[in-house]
Amino acid sequence: MRFVLSRVGQAALVLAAAFTVAFILLQSLPGDAILIKFESPELGLSPQQIADIRQSYGADVPPLQQFVHTVLGFLGGDFGYSVQKGAPVLQLLAEALPETAKLAFSSIVLAVVLAVTIAFLSTRAHFAWLRAFVRALPSVFVSVPVFWLGIVLIQVFSFQLNLVPVIGASPLQSLILPVITLAVPISAPLAQILVRSIDEVSLQPFVAVTRSKGASENWILVRTITRNALVPTLTIAGVLLGELIGGAVVTETVFGRAGIGRLTEQAVSAQDTPVLQAVVVLSALTFVVVSLAVDLLYPVLDPRLTKRAGVTV
Numbered sequence: 001m002r003f004v005l006s007r008v009g010q011a012a013l014v015l016a017a018a019f020t021v022a023f024i025l026l027q028s029l030p031g032d033a034i035l036i037k038f039e040s041p042e043l044g045l046s047p048q049q050i051a052d053i054r055q056s057y058g059a060d061v062p063p064l065q066q067f068v069h070t071v072l073g074f075l076g077g078d079f080g081y082s083v084q085k086g087a088p089v090l091q092l093l094a095e096a097l098p099e100t101a102k103l104a105f106s107s108i109v110l111a112v113v114l115a116v117t118i119a120f121l122s123t124r125a126h127f128a129w130l131r132a133f134v135r136a137l138p139s140v141f142v143s144v145p146v147f148w149l150g151i152v153l154i155q156v157f158s159f160q161l162n163l164v165p166v167i168g169a170s171p172l173q174s175l176i177l178p179v180i181t182l183a184v185p186i187s188a189p190l191a192q193i194l195v196r197s198i199d200e201v202s203l204q205p206f207v208a209v210t211r212s213k214g215a216s217e218n219w220i221l222v223r224t225i226t227r228n229a230l231v232p233t234l235t236i237a238g239v240l241l242g243e244l245i246g247g248a249v250v251t252e253t254v255f256g257r258a259g260i261g262r263l264t265e266q267a268v269s270a271q272d273t274p275v276l277q278a279v280v281v282l283s284a285l286t287f288v289v290v291s292l293a294v295d296l297l298y299p300v301l302d303p304r305l306t307k308r309a310g311v312t313v
Helices: 002-028 033-038 047-056 063-075 089-124 128-142 146-160 173-202 205-212 217-242 244-255 260-270 273-301 304-312
Strands: none
Touching: 002 063, 002 273, 089 128, 089 173, 089 217, 089 244, 089 260, 089 273, 128 173, 146 173, 146 244, 173 217, 173 244, 205 217, 217 273, 244 260, 260 273
């Protein structure tokens, strides 16, 4: 329980720091979202009307007072109103989050499948040239820009081969190319860590003992080597899962998907501070929740950590 409480306390500190830093940086940005939207000659608003709008959004009070008001609002579940869309930020997040969640979950599943496949082939493939080729794939995957990969996939599979329609695609078809685009670079560090961990664990004495007892190579790989190699891989998987919202910004923009990434891109263009503040907090919350879950899974994969945790925490 002390271990869990300490991790929860650390998560709260990370959230508070992320909120504060984001607020300071967003307040320091040049420009004004209210002026960008309402100070247009076509709207015909007078300076007094614009001042009234600024007052309704609380943009005319000192920054410290805005900070306190924003903190109290977030603690009460009130994320403010979007200047650009004129709707509650919480409503916009609720509408955009399901699409991003589907994209993120599907991408991490595909990334894990790719990483495990690469690790298995690099270890069990019969040909040396195939093992060398597979081991080189993560270095290629990690160097591919996400936006470039998305454009290439659209060009090849949509325009050239006509396999995935761009217009009128079903919900499942619309997920295929974005998931591949996001999963390929994510799978690279997972595969690199998993392959390196498998190589290191394979040289441990307990593997030789298990082999001497007559266990098959496949049983040793799955039950002995892979289980011990999953601990460092789980760490990087948690970090990557927490960063998926950042990757979704580029992916959803390239494919025109309505999600958190698309909402963030529009908020940046309009300098919609309340939306950007909420997205930063949501990203930080996702990161700390995933990190906490990963910490709690460590003793499940390696029972030796249970006693260590009880001694050190």
